[in-house]
Amino acid sequence: MKAKHQRLVLVVIAFAALIAAGLIFVWASRNQLSYFYYPEEMVSKPPEAGRAVRLGGMVQEGSIKTEPDGVTVTFVVTGKTADTVTVRYRGILPDLFVENSGVIAEGSLDENGVFVATNLLAKHDENYVPKELEGMGTQQAAKIAEETTVGLN
Amino acid sequence: MIAEIGLAALWLAAALAVLQMVSGGFALRSADGAPNPLAIYARPAAVVQAVLAVLAFLMLLWAFAITDLSIKLVATNSHSMKPLIYKLTGTWGNHEGSMLLWVGVLAASGGLLAGFEKRLPERTMGATLAVQGFVALGFYAFLLLSSNPFERLPVPAAEGTGLNPLLQDIGLAIHPPTLYAGYVGLSVAFSLAMGALLTREVNPAFARVMRPWVLGAWVLLTFGITAGSYWAYYELGWGGWWFWDPVENASLMPWLAATALMHSVSVLAARDALRTWTIMLGVLAFSMSMLGTFLVRSGVLTSVHAFAVDPERGAFILGLLGLYIGGAFAIFALRAGAVAEGKRFSATSREGALVFNNVMLSAILAIVLLGTLYPLLTEAFDVRVSVGPPYFNPASAIFAVPMFLVMAVGPLLRWKDDKPARLQFELALIAALLIGSIALVSFFGQFALLPLLGLGLAAALGVAAFLPLRGRNIRRVPVATWGMVLAHFGVAVSLFGMACESAFTQERLAAVAPGGTEQVGDFAVTLESVTPVAGPNWTAIEARLAVSENGGAPVILTPQARNFWSPPQSTSESALLTRWDGQLYAVLGQQAEDGRWQIRVWWKPFVTFIWYGGLLIALGGILSIAGRVRVDVRRRHAAAKGAERRADLEALGAGPVPAAAE
Numbered sequence: 001m002k003a004k005h006q007r008l009v010l011v012v013i014a015f016a017a018l019i020a021a022g023l024i025f026v027w028a029s030r031n032q033l034s035y036f037y038y039p040e041e042m043v044s045k046p047p048e049a050g051r052a053v054r055l056g057g058m059v060q061e062g063s064i065k066t067e068p069d070g071v072t073v074t075f076v077v078t079g080k081t082a083d084t085v086t087v088r089y090r091g092i093l094p095d096l097f098v099e100n101s102g103v104i105a106e107g108s109l110d111e112n113g114v115f116v117a118t119n120l121l122a123k124h125d126e127n128y129v130p131k132e133l134e135g136m137g138t139q140q141a142a143k144i145a146e147e148t149t150v151g152l153n
Numbered sequence: 154m155i156a157e158i159g160l161a162a163l164w165l166a167a168a169l170a171v172l173q174m175v176s177g178g179f180a181l182r183s184a185d186g187a188p189n190p191l192a193i194y195a196r197p198a199a200v201v202q203a204v205l206a207v208l209a210f211l212m213l214l215w216a217f218a219i220t221d222l223s224i225k226l227v228a229t230n231s232h233s234m235k236p237l238i239y240k241l242t243g244t245w246g247n248h249e250g251s252m253l254l255w256v257g258v259l260a261a262s263g264g265l266l267a268g269f270e271k272r273l274p275e276r277t278m279g280a281t282l283a284v285q286g287f288v289a290l291g292f293y294a295f296l297l298l299s300s301n302p303f304e305r306l307p308v309p310a311a312e313g314t315g316l317n318p319l320l321q322d323i324g325l326a327i328h329p330p331t332l333y334a335g336y337v338g339l340s341v342a343f344s345l346a347m348g349a350l351l352t353r354e355v356n357p358a359f360a361r362v363m364r365p366w367v368l369g370a371w372v373l374l375t376f377g378i379t380a381g382s383y384w385a386y387y388e389l390g391w392g393g394w395w396f397w398d399p400v401e402n403a404s405l406m407p408w409l410a411a412t413a414l415m416h417s418v419s420v421l422a423a424r425d426a427l428r429t430w431t432i433m434l435g436v437l438a439f440s441m442s443m444l445g446t447f448l449v450r451s452g453v454l455t456s457v458h459a460f461a462v463d464p465e466r467g468a469f470i471l472g473l474l475g476l477y478i479g480g481a482f483a484i485f486a487l488r489a490g491a492v493a494e495g496k497r498f499s500a501t502s503r504e505g506a507l508v509f510n511n512v513m514l515s516a517i518l519a520i521v522l523l524g525t526l527y528p529l530l531t532e533a534f535d536v537r538v539s540v541g542p543p544y545f546n547p548a549s550a551i552f553a554v555p556m557f558l559v560m561a562v563g564p565l566l567r568w569k570d571d572k573p574a575r576l577q578f579e580l581a582l583i584a585a586l587l588i589g590s591i592a593l594v595s596f597f598g599q600f601a602l603l604p605l606l607g608l609g610l611a612a613a614l615g616v617a618a619f620l621p622l623r624g625r626n627i628r629r630v631p632v633a634t635w636g637m638v639l640a641h642f643g644v645a646v647s648l649f650g651m652a653c654e655s656a657f658t659q660e661r662l663a664a665v666a667p668g669g670t671e672q673v674g675d676f677a678v679t680l681e682s683v684t685p686v687a688g689p690n691w692t693a694i695e696a697r698l699a700v701s702e703n704g705g706a707p708v709i710l711t712p713q714a715r716n717f718w719s720p721p722q723s724t725s726e727s728a729l730l731t732r733w734d735g736q737l738y739a740v741l742g743q744q745a746e747d748g749r750w751q752i753r754v755w756w757k758p759f760v761t762f763i764w765y766g767g768l769l770i771a772l773g774g775i776l777s778i779a780g781r782v783r784v785d786v787r788r789r790h791a792a793a794k795g796a797e798r799r800a801d802l803e804a805l806g807a808g809p810v811p812a813a814a815e
Contacts, residue, residue: 006497010430010508017512017552021519024548029527032544036537054539070664070745091662092742092751095714095723119391 034106039079042115049109055085055117056104064099077103077115087115094122156224156303159212163253163303166205166260167293173198173263173286180279181351192275195282196267202289203264210244210257213302217244220313226250226302228310232719234690235316242325243316248450248466249302251329255446256292258330258337263289266341266366273362274354281348288340291473299469315719318691324384332377332404336442338370339411346435347481355432355492360422361785363435365778367418371411372774378404379767390725390740392755394654394763397545402525403445406518410438413514416507424568426495426504430511436485440478441518447474448525499570506563513556520548550603557610560644561617564637579620587613600656607652614645632780640773647766653735653759660756664749674756675703676737683741683750691717693726696741696750700730712741712752736760 034052047053055077063076072090087105097103097120107117173195180192216224217240220233230247231240245251263285270278296302345363349355381404386394395401414434421431447470498504524540531538561583565576573580591609594600618641622630661673670679681697693715699707710728717724730737735758742751 007429007494013508014512014515017516018519021516021548021552022523024551025520025523025527025544028544028548032547033527033538033540034543036539052541052543054537066745070747070749071662071742071751092725092740092753095725 039077039085040081040083042085042109043083046109046113049111052106052108054104054106055087055115056102057085059097059099059101059103060084061099074114077105085115086113087117089117089120091118091120094120097122155212155216155221156305159209159216160301160303162205162209162212163256163293163297166202166209167290167297169198169202169205170286170290170293173202174283174290177279177281177283177286180276180283189279192279195279195286199260199267199282199285200264203260203262206257206260210253213250213253214241214244217241217250222311222313223306223309225304225306228306228313230314230316232313232315232690234719235321236689238323238326239316239321242323243320245329245333246316246320246325249296249300251333252292252296252300252450253302254330255333255337256289256296258334259289259292259340262334262337262341262366263344266344270362272358273348274352277348277352277354277359279348280351281344284347285341285344288344288477291476295466295469295473299466313719315690315717317720318715318717318722318724319388321690321717322384322388324380324388328377328381328384331373331380335370335372335374335377335411336407336445338366338373339407339438339442341366342370342414342435343439343481346432347484350432350484350488350492353488353491355421355428357422357425360418360431361781363431364415364418364422365781367411367415367435367438368774368778368781371408371415372771372778374404374408374411375767375771375774378408379764379771382767383764387727387729388724390727392660392727392738392740392753392757394760397524397540397542399525399528400449402521403448406521406525407438407441407445409514409518409521410434410441413511413518414438417511420504420507421495424496424498424504426498427508428492428495429489430508432489432492433485434511436478436481437515437518440474440481443474443477447471496569498568501566501573502570503563503566503568506559506566509559510556510563513552513559516552517549517556520552521545524548546603550606554606554610557614557644557648560641561614564621564641565617579617579623582620583613583617586616594656604652604656607648608656611645611649611652614648615642618642618645632783633777634780636773636775636777636780638773639776640770643766643769643771643773645766646762646769647764650759650762650764650766654757654763657758658755658760660753662751662753664745665752666749669749671752671754673737673754676754676756677701677704678739678752678754679707680750680752681709683744686713688715690719691715694741696739696752698728698739698752698754700737700739702732710737710739712739714741731761734758 031051034054035047036054036056037047039055039057042053042055057077057079060076060078063074065074066072067074071092072088073093074086074088076084076086078084087107089105089107101122104121105115105117106119106121107115110116176192176194176198179189180195182189213226216227217231218237220227220231220240222228222233226247226249230250231243235243243250245254263282266285267278267282273281342363345359345366349359349363381401382394385396385401386392414431414437417427417431417434420427447467450466450470524544528538528540562576562580565579587609590612591605594605594608618638621634621638659674661671661678663671665671665680667680667682670677672678677700679699679701681699683694683696686693686695693713695711695713698710698712700710701707708730710730712728713726715724715726716722725740728739730739735756738755738757740753742753744750
């Protein structure tokens, strides 16, 4: 192998690995990334059942219900329109998870159109607010979001 | 006065950074042999600047210790009722203070380099110090112009706002300072790389100067990431140890680059190969720590780490990032061709294996980088997407698995050229361990592919790590080699912990009435009572859980739901029961309407091995530094003795004496 060649081979290998990494990313972005939905989007264009997505909206007043096992909770998430999505979550609720407050649910839709959440993100503290809740649209929702998500601006 | 002294020290340090930059730059214009008269100020400037920057940081520390509420930063981030340790650690629990810590460490390491490093040629040293001064200057400007930590309030506050309770933990004393010191160590490596590139002095002598800085930075990063991971694990109460959160990735990326750099600089020092590659990795590693700072400090991400959301600051750091990285890559592109190619080697050699692993590390770095930046890019087009473990785990494993396999064999290969046939026994042993342990584990149950591979690789690597010692006199093995063995074994230990945690974790989530018992793994967990308790700056609801293993004597665990009043915030304090073979992790949730309490308990077998492994890796790095320093001291001693003897012989008039071989 000539002197020049070794450096060239190294560069080619490095580029090949980087391109492979890029291709893996592109391939993964088709099915491994989790997209963010508002309730109205989830109703009009629901993601396929079982696909990991995130849902963000407001917890409807009076909709939080605990099932008899004491750890499974269902509630309704509302958005800018009348469309709503029912969410089921099994686990310990975030400290500031309350009605009329913003929430982001990570999980997937099941066959019956119920969103099964594996994780809930609510207002965590004064400074840490899930970014997507900035987009809450209607006046009332915006007002509530403002009240429940202090320190956004 | 405290604030004024601190601020004055910062301004003076900034002025000295300019002097260091200019004077160091003149060193490049000197002819060989005759130093430029204007170049002699670079070293003293760096040393004095270090003293001033550290002084500024100590002033802020003092202000936090006495809770000087006339300083805006103290008033907005501290509280007089806070325990002293958290007052002190709170100094860097905010944006301005953490940047001052960063600058202080940066200046201190520049001062150390200028004060103690005598091996480099003066021209290279001057160029290095000029680059170091240039980097420091950017951060002084950032501090002084957009995030002044010493700003006074017109009227002193009556009481401070307090510190985010998640940060009121001993973790804050360890995790940020070590990570910062690691980032900054990479900045010295970067300056050295640029200095060597500018003077075309990329050679083994330069690599030996650069190596301790890279090793040191890498040890600190390893330790900082390990500490941060354990902190997140017990503090956040979600039971996970790594979330692929952008902020975590921001610390992982410099680590990956530093790991590659550390191996490549060793090849350069030992074999004079991989010259340009090492320089490129030096630039890349520092770019990644700059990018990490940008992601964490600019407010493009919301997390506990992003203290302040201020677009001006984000733009400033982005500007610095573009300036340094763009400038560095421009110089690299212009000069790389002028660096002579190093020694050659065949594909099946130790160099070959190291290059392969360097490339794999870079590919993993690319995977993490794409996954971290992609959501930020799509957000500009109003597409909101998050990238999580379903992407990161398999995508990084594609490159990590071949990397681990080569890592098992690489240290057994000879430098320059080797025949795989020589290693038949070792190769067979590693393959047998890998396949055997995977087969054994899958015989006992159904597990996902990644944990299975992890267990197999952990077994193979754990044994392979010690194979380089085979057939050698244990007492004569160099300390640095022990360091390598230990660090590679640490990787196996960590991998074992990760795979076990992911494959064998058992979880129980239930609503329990006082007196009720739940079973998880071998443990029976009984809820004895739930009572209110109070701490120095919080109140809490505390559960008493009696945990008994296989019917043995019960141990009491007390998970809490805490409420802090300044700032008002609730946190969940998990309770941990550590056994040699795992941890029991308990969290208390809300009370249901019927009076039962939600309790979540995990049994995580061997989860502690993740962090033991991290500590072993860091310890391996420390041994390696110690070994190199010892060899260096001995060599200097021997060289001094040789020079003495030659001088004696010459004085005796014994004629010309052959010069010392370097």
